[in-house]
Amino acid sequence: xxxxxxxxxxxxxxxxxxxxxxxxxxxxxxxxxxxxxxxxxxxxxxxxxxxxxxxxxxxxxxxxxxxxxxxxxxxxxxxxxxxxxxxxxxxxxxxxxxxxxxxxxxxxxxxxxxxxxxxxxxxxxxxxxxxxxxxxxxxxxxxxxxxxxxxxxxxxxxxxxxxxxxxxxxxxxxxxxxxxxxxxxxxxxxxxxxxxxxxxxxxxxxxxxxxxxxxxxxxxxxxxxxxxxxxxxxxxxxxxxxxxxxxxxxxxxxxxxxxxxxxxxxxxxxxxxxxxxxxxxxxxxxxxxxxxxxxxxxxxxxxxxxxxxxxxxxxxxxxxxxxxxxx
Amino acid sequence: xxxxxxxxxxxxxxxxxxxxxxxxxxxxxxxxxxxxxxxxxxxxxxxxxxxxxxxxxxxxxxxxxxxxxxxxxxxxxxxxxxxxxxxxxxxxxxxxxxxxxxxxxxxxxxxxxxxxxxxxxxxxxxxxxxxxxxxxxxxxxxxxxxxxxxxxxxxxxxxxxxxxxxxxxxxxxxxxxxxxxxxxxxxxxxxxxxxxxxxxxxxxxxxxxxxxxxxxxxxxxxxxxxxxxxxxxxxxxxxxxxxxxxxxxxxxxxxxxxxxxxxxxxxxxxxxxxxxxxxxxxxxxxxxxxxxxxxxxxxxxxxxxxxxxxxxxxxxxxxxxxxxxxxxxxxxxxxxxxxxxxx
Numbered sequence: 001x002x003x004x005x006x007x008x009x010x011x012x013x014x015x016x017x018x019x020x021x022x023x024x025x026x027x028x029x030x031x032x033x034x035x036x037x038x039x040x041x042x043x044x045x046x047x048x049x050x051x052x053x054x055x056x057x058x059x060x061x062x063x064x065x066x067x068x069x070x071x072x073x074x075x076x077x078x079x080x081x082x083x084x085x086x087x088x089x090x091x092x093x094x095x096x097x098x099x100x101x102x103x104x105x106x107x108x109x110x111x112x113x114x115x116x117x118x119x120x121x122x123x124x125x126x127x128x129x130x131x132x133x134x135x136x137x138x139x140x141x142x143x144x145x146x147x148x149x150x151x152x153x154x155x156x157x158x159x160x161x162x163x164x165x166x167x168x169x170x171x172x173x174x175x176x177x178x179x180x181x182x183x184x185x186x187x188x189x190x191x192x193x194x195x196x197x198x199x200x201x202x203x204x205x206x207x208x209x210x211x212x213x214x215x216x217x218x219x220x221x222x223x224x225x226x227x228x229x230x231x232x233x234x235x236x237x238x239x240x241x242x243x244x245x246x247x248x249x250x251x252x253x254x255x256x257x258x259x260x261x262x263x264x265x266x267x268x269x270x271x272x273x274x275x276x277x278x279x280x281x282x283x284x285x286x287x288x289x290x291x292x293x294x295x296x297x298x299x300x301x302x303x304x305x306x307x308x309x310x311x312x313x314x315x316x317x318x319x320x321x322x323x324x325x326x327x
Numbered sequence: 328x329x330x331x332x333x334x335x336x337x338x339x340x341x342x343x344x345x346x347x348x349x350x351x352x353x354x355x356x357x358x359x360x361x362x363x364x365x366x367x368x369x370x371x372x373x374x375x376x377x378x379x380x381x382x383x384x385x386x387x388x389x390x391x392x393x394x395x396x397x398x399x400x401x402x403x404x405x406x407x408x409x410x411x412x413x414x415x416x417x418x419x420x421x422x423x424x425x426x427x428x429x430x431x432x433x434x435x436x437x438x439x440x441x442x443x444x445x446x447x448x449x450x451x452x453x454x455x456x457x458x459x460x461x462x463x464x465x466x467x468x469x470x471x472x473x474x475x476x477x478x479x480x481x482x483x484x485x486x487x488x489x490x491x492x493x494x495x496x497x498x499x500x501x502x503x504x505x506x507x508x509x510x511x512x513x514x515x516x517x518x519x520x521x522x523x524x525x526x527x528x529x530x531x532x533x534x535x536x537x538x539x540x541x542x543x544x545x546x547x548x549x550x551x552x553x554x555x556x557x558x559x560x561x562x563x564x565x566x567x568x569x570x571x572x573x574x575x576x577x578x579x580x581x582x583x584x585x586x587x588x589x590x591x592x593x594x595x596x597x598x599x600x601x602x603x604x605x606x607x608x609x610x611x612x613x614x615x616x617x618x619x620x621x622x623x624x625x626x627x628x629x630x631x632x633x634x635x636x637x638x639x640x641x642x643x644x645x646x647x648x649x650x651x652x653x654x655x656x657x658x659x660x661x662x663x664x665x666x667x668x669x670x
Contacts, residue, residue: 014460021464025472137357140611144549144603146556148575149596156584156593262465266557280468281561284475292472299465307463 003315011308018300023071025296026289027064080297081290085283091294094279099261099298102268102275105191106260109198114253117203121210121249122242125218133211139204150197151270158193165193167271194271198264206249214245247318251310258306262299358612364605372422375415383413383569395590402590404577413574414595420570421552421602424486428551431490433544436497441528441536443498444505455502461495470554474563485564489551497543504539508532542613549606556599571595 074081080091124133142150159167166189217223218241226240265277272278276295283291351359371378386406395402402410443454473488508514509532517527533540558564559572562580566573574595583591 010456010459013456014463017460018464021469025476137608140607141600141604144553144607145600146553146560146596146603148557148560149592149600152579152584152592152596156589160584160587259465262468265467265471266561269561277468280471284471284563287476292475296465296468296472299468300463303463303465 007308007311011304015301015304018304019072019075019297022293022297022300023068026293027067075297080294083283083288083291083294085286085288085291091290094291095276095294095298098274098276098279101273102264102277103260104187105195105273105275106198106264106267107257108191109195109264110202110253110256110260112195113199113203114206114249114256116199117206118210118246118249120203121207122214122237122245124207125211125214125245126237126241128215128218136204136208136211139207142201143204143208145201147197147201147264148266148270150201151194151267154193154197155270166190167193190271190273194264194267194273198267206252209252210242210245210249213248214241217241217245220244247314250317251314254310254313255303255306257309258303261302353616355612355615357608357615361605361608361610361612364601365609368418368422368602368605371415372419375418379409379412379415381409381412383408383416384567385409391586391588394588402588402594404581404588404591406581410574410591410594413569414571414598417569417571417574417595418598420482420568421556421572421599424482424489424555424570425548425552427483427486428489428493428555429544429548431487432494432547432551433497433540435490435494436501436543437533437536437540439494440498440501441505441532444502445509445524445528445532447506447509451502455499458495458498458502461492462499464492466492467554467557470558471561471563474558481565482568485555485558486551489554490547493547493550497540497547500539500543501536504536505532508535538613538616542610545606545610545613549603549610552599552606553603571599575599 078092080095083089083091083094086094120132124130124136127133155167158164223236223241226236231240261276264275265281267273268275268278269281276299280292280295280299282288283295354362386408387403404410404413439454439458443451443458470488470492474485514527514531517531522531555564555570556572556575559566559570560575560579562576564570564572566576575592578588578592578595581591583589
């Protein structure tokens with residue numbers, strides 16, 4: 001119980017830290033979204049600058065402490081301000097528009113990469129020195145490759161040269177999102193390439209962890225006992241060796257789920273995919289502080305939540321972690 | 328009733344290493360290849376700018392980007408700039424940035440990790456709280472936000488920001504190892520003889536963490552290089568001073584893909600991948616050195632899971648069935664293993 005309370009306490013402090021960093025970033029940086037907006041729409045009346053400052057919540061009125069209180073108050077009401085680059089959209093609306101794209105693309109890709117990597121890791125460890133195990137260095141190479149390079153290569157070969165898959169955007173231009181066949185099939189076609197590149201570059205990490213841990217569990221006496229009993233091989237692999245080796249991967253997976261919300265920024269940039277990562281990039285490059293802050297906050301909190309989930313999974317799955325907690 | 332016993336991660340293997348030339352011979356093949364490639368890059372970083380045949384920024388009026396040829400070995404950009412020169416000049420900045428960030432982060436990690444582990448108590452709690460907060464902050468988005476708003480980010484500023492977000496994992500690993508070492512007999516003996524705390528830390532503890540520190544250094548260097556290339560590619564650093572990422576930025580922004588100028592983005596991309604791979608290979612090599620179970624079998628495995636070594640004239644049965652007192656965990660999970668022991 002003390003353990004749980006401590007962890008919860010930690011996440012509260014971490015959340016506070018993320019919120020506070022978020023508060024200070026635009027205040028420490030040069031540049032000004034109001035100036036950016038005024039520059040974009042020439043000919044606004046001079047007093048509109050003041051109005052906009054208030055609206056963005058960046059007006060430097062009152063002491064820093066006072067601003068901090070207002071910021072916290074707004075946050076708890078779910079008010080993240082108004083985006084300056086997508087003016088007059090609310091930040092929450094903009095995030096709501098891009099988040100589903102990211103969740104669908106990066107979420108699916110993460111799940112597939114996890115399953116694929118874990119399975120391959122199991123087989124590589126079981127057949128130690130077999131062809132799958134020997135091919136690990138190739139997978140390693142993919143891990144060390146800059147992601148966008150894989151993305152560019154995929155676009156060059158499959159999209160520009162062969163024209164198998166479209167690239168750019170989340171669906172064909174002019175389609176509005178909805179549950180109809182035209183939109184869904186177009187969105188699927190546009191997501192195959194980015195999803196594949198994410199999987200290719202990330203499955204090796206899962207595979208390696210799984211293989212390394214499983215090599216350790218295969219050496220345990222209970223696996224030998226299972227073999228001696230004459231249990232079917234499949235049962236030994238999955239119910240004995242893999243089951244005890246999968247813990248680090250499961251914990252990693254719950255973390256990865258949190259990072260799904262962060263989006264695959266480079267993927268979305270290279271493929272011009274309308275997700276939260278690309279939106280963060282656009283917000284930063286167009287000095288849109290409220291939107292930047294909002295997206296960063298959503299990402300931070302999602303990751304904290306995922307860490308909490310990872311902790312919970314660990315405690316539920318591993319009796320030793322429970323002992324550690326009570327000791 | 329059960330008692331929780333903490334087994335530290337496998338003690339660093341450097342103790343078993345012979346000195347001098349034997350040290351290189353003892354390295355796994357992976358690490359040798361990695362060091363060789365990395366050495367090549369370091370040479371280019373030192374001599375590259377002098378070897379560059381052209382000024383990397385000098386433009387020529389050309390109709391289109393030229394493919395690799397004898398006058399331009401790696402081809403040109405669509406401004407007629409020589410790509411070989413850009414790459415030769417750019418590697419220096421990429422390497423320097425990676426090593427600088429890795430050095431700062433490693434120093435931070437050692438300071439925080441050793442202090443937390445050795446001093447313990449409230450200091451430990453506080454330092455680990457800060458470390459864990461840095462671990463859960465989303466690094467890439469935060470980097471993009473910070474670097475996007477800093478005007479004209481130079482190499483040093485980028486390296487500092489990168490290392491500020493990259494030290495936390497190393498600090499945690501080093502703290503765990505320090506905790507384990509602190510309770511060893513030889514450290515207790517040193518303490519009894521009245522050695523000062525800094526001396527114990529500098530001469531008894533840190534030398535036994537060298538392999539962990541080295542692995543952490545390589546890890547941060549890899550992260551710093553890949554991230555800085557990505558940030559430059561996104562145009563968030565100074566795009567007028569050459570690095571491999573900047574070459575890629577211009578390739579992307581000038582539409583090298585649409586122009587079919589594959590050499591413009593593929594060659595710098597492969598160069599980064601090779602550099603990254605050399606670091607990964609070194610780290611795997613160091614892992615195998617420290618964890619014998621991961622070592623290359625160099626042969627095949629038969630049905631019973633016995634390893635048959637080739638070329639040494641003997642069937643060697645790896646003693647994998649023997650009970651091992653020290654359970655090695657994979658180095659990828661460096662947290663101490665907790666097992667239950669009957670009193």
